Amino acid sequence: MVHPTVTEANWTDATGTPKTTSGFIGEINYVKATVPNFCNEEVRIYFHVKAHKDNAYYKNRYFITTKTDSEGKINTAVSFSKEMKAKLGISNWNVNLKFALVGIVDNQLYAFKGISYPVSNSELKVTTKKEILDLYFEYKGKRLVPTDRVPYNSKTPTKIKMVAHTRNMIGEKIKFTAHALKDDSILENLNESTIKANGITELSFQKKAPAHLKKDDTETYYAGVEGFSTKHFKDKTLVFKVGAKLDSGDVFDKNDPQLVWGAKVSKEFRLKVVKICKNIEKEKEISFSPNTLMNIMAFETANTFSPSAGTFKADPRDSRKGGFVGLIQFGKEAAEGLNIKRTELMKMTAEKQLDYVEKWFLLKSKSQLKSATDIYLSVNYPKAAGKGHIDKEPVYGDPNAAYRANKPFLREADEINEKGKKIGKVGGKTYVWEVREALEENYHEGEYTRNIWYNPLKKMELRGWYRSGWLPNESEYLLKTNVRDSGMHQGLDLYAPVGTTVYACVDGVRVRVGPDVSETYGKTITIKGFYEGKEYYFFYAHLSERRIKIGDKVKAGDIIGETGKTGNANNLSSKMEHLHFEVRNKKSAQGAAVEPFKTIKELKKNVKINPDKNTQI
Structure with missing residues (x-):
């Protein structure tokens, strides 16, 4: 044994x-x-x-x-x-x-x-210290970074949301501020914001451009919270630009929508979601956001987007009453109403099953789809759809089995035991406010799983110089090589002088893989994230500085460190300095690397494989 x-x-x-x-x-x-x-x-x-x-x-x-x-x-x-x-x-x-x-x-x-x-x-x-953990602006559901330029004009106000994540402050109120340098806050006349049970609070406001501003003029505002220092937050900047479309440093495919949870699914899936939402908006004359639909499907499938997710697959008999399956957890009654069997739904691709998701919502009335909460209730408990604005409206309660089965909605103190397990209570009820908070939490999680690629360096070109001469091909992914002592190269060597800023290439979280400091790779960072529906581990090596810790969540484009010459790169001359970058398909230090150019289309497109030797000195 x-x-x-x-x-x-x-x-x-x-x-x-x-x-x-x-x-x-x-x-x-x-x-x-x-x-x-x-x-x-x-x-x-x-x-x-x-x-x-x-x-x-x-x-x-x-x-x-x-x-x-x-x-x-x-x-x-x-x-x-x-x-x-x-x-x-x-x-x-x-x-x-x-x-x-x-x-x-x-x-x-x-x-x-x-x-x-x-x-x-x-x-x-x-x-027990009271803290502000994160602070940022949002525009149309997107967390803004300093490189973004938000549309601004003097006729139509631009709607902005401020978001703060807190610790040990549930139920308390905070006062948001937003100010230009040396100016007073533009939010003085707005009320304080109450912190919800998830530790998050939000404030929405709108602003028009002053009449004197001309096209391409900008105004910059900085987020703050009265009574707390916010100098260390990197995404607290809001830049308005007159006449702009949302402009970002992210590398976007113009033919591919950027969605929350978008990295968990295929491009075909994302495009179909947008098309479905447009069809529903046209048919029902309502607002039906693709991000809302993505979040609902993520929530219902435990963030897997699996067409077979749910309890039905444990006993896949269409004749039985119980069991739910798929992207929005189709039950027996729902499937029959769509003239489809659950066994058929379970065997479909996720992309094909979206057809039945669309059919489901087209059967709903306009009054059932008034808000993101209502849209979700039309899936989870249709009887309550249309009441998503009434916080204390009961959705279901004990002894209804759905009350205890939907554990994310058990949010009151007496529904959680001393071990932190959500167990519900005799006579307990799930209210609309609990459903809304659970959905909002999942949405914020999805904001760290968007389908966005950001180049790890601003300048993307292969390292060219080696001790044997100018050999940029040796910096590619090569299982066999002529000039390396190890005889193997499982990533890309990207030319980068010591101190070059390094960026998170995808949304994700820093994880530990192998030693924190390696004799070979020196100081490293590994980011776990998704790309085109698949999980990868993006590995950065030979760093001099690391600005994120194990467990820190990052968004594509966040600054995570600086290049260096740590590990076996310590004796390289300045013209050989580089970032070693790998794409791995599992959490392992050995045998996990995949061919970067074949796996990540942006790398093949953006990395210069024949650089100018005169620029690497």
């Missing part, structure tokens, strides 16, 4: 993204771990704390018991309860909280083999 070893263990948020810091109020954290060869077995999670200024962990400990699944995985919610606080012997929650895993076999504790995951991943800094 193989002695089980813990191969992964992290604190994460509800989406599985690793985290190192948590607030106390309103945040639910998860222990995510993998113990191969220890499947469907009980595991005890022990928690220890230490004061922030003390390296020693207290002996007091608290534990909860959970169970691995059929693959040896654990994903257990942890809430900071009074019982936990008492047993850990702490007076407040400003602590570092660490966990360790021990198996249980035949009612006896069972120690796993030497733990191979980084100890730091199992430590979480818990704080």
Whole structure:
């Protein structure tokens, strides 16, 4: 028998993204771990704390018991309860909280083999400090970056939204500001904004261009929150430009719409979604956003967009009453109303199933599709569609099975137990406000999965100089090479003098793959993201500076670091300095690289493979 070893263990948020810091109020954290060869077995999670200024962990400990699944995985919610606080012997929650895993076999504790995951991943800094975590402007659902230029004129006001993500401030109010340099805020006359249960608050406003501005003139405003420092936020800039269309530094395919969750699906799928929404808008004379539809399908399929997603595939009999399937979770009654069988829907491609998504919404009345919440309710619980603006309108409640089955909607304190598990309550109800918040959270997650490519460097050309001379072809993806000591090259070497700014090429999250600093690659960054519906790991090497941490979410175009000469590049001359860039199809340091030019069409288009040797000096 193989002695089980813990191969992964992290604190994460509800989406599985690793985290190192948590607030106390309103945040639910998860222990995510993998113990191969220890499947469907009980595991005890022990928690220890230490004061922030003390390296020693207290002996007091608290534990909860959970169970691995059929693959040896654990994903257990942890809430900071009074019982936990008492047993850990702490007076407040400003602590570092660490966990360790021990198996249980035949009612006896069972120690796993030497733990191979980084100890730091199992430590979480818990704080009660009130903080602003993120602050930015949005225009038409797009998070703005400093390179964007927002349309502006003196006749029609431009509608803008400000968004703040907070910690330990649920239920409180904040005052947004937006001001030009040395000027007062243009939001002085607007009310304070209340922070919702997800820690997010928003403020919408609109502004016309002053009459004296001419075409191509710009005005710049900076986001702020009264009482908090916001100098460190990189996307707090709003640039209006008279006569502009939305102009961005992102690399767009003009024939491909950029959508939330768009990187999870194919271009064919995205184009069809836009066409469907236009058809519905024309037929129903309403606003029907492609981003709204993308978010609904993501939410209903657990963000997979699988045509077979749902409970039906576990027992795929069209005769049975229960079971839902597909992009909007078609049930028996819905499928019959569309003259299709669920078994047929399950076997379709996602692109083909969109035809039935369109047919479903065309059967709805205009009054059922008034808002994004109503559109979703027309899928999840049609009886409530049209009431999406009434916060306290009950959608369904106990003993209706849908009440407990739809766990993202269980948001009231007494619907969540002390372990952070959403269990509902006797006589409980799901209200419209809970549905809306769950959808908004999923939408914000989808904003980090857009189908946008951004070149990792502003200047994209192969490195040319090697010790053997001018050989730019050696900088391509080559399994065999003549001048490299290793005899292998699994990425692209892009010419970049030390200190060149490096950008996130896709929306995603920084993950750890291999050592944090490698003898070969030096300082590295790996971003996990999606491209054309497939998951990839984008690897940057030989960096001098890294501006994002493990677990940080990024958007395409975010600055993530600077090039350098770390690892085996440390002795290269200035004309040989470069960024080593790889595209990998799995989370592995070995054997995962794929051919960049064949995989990413923008790389083939934008990388200059025959650079001028006189420019690399």
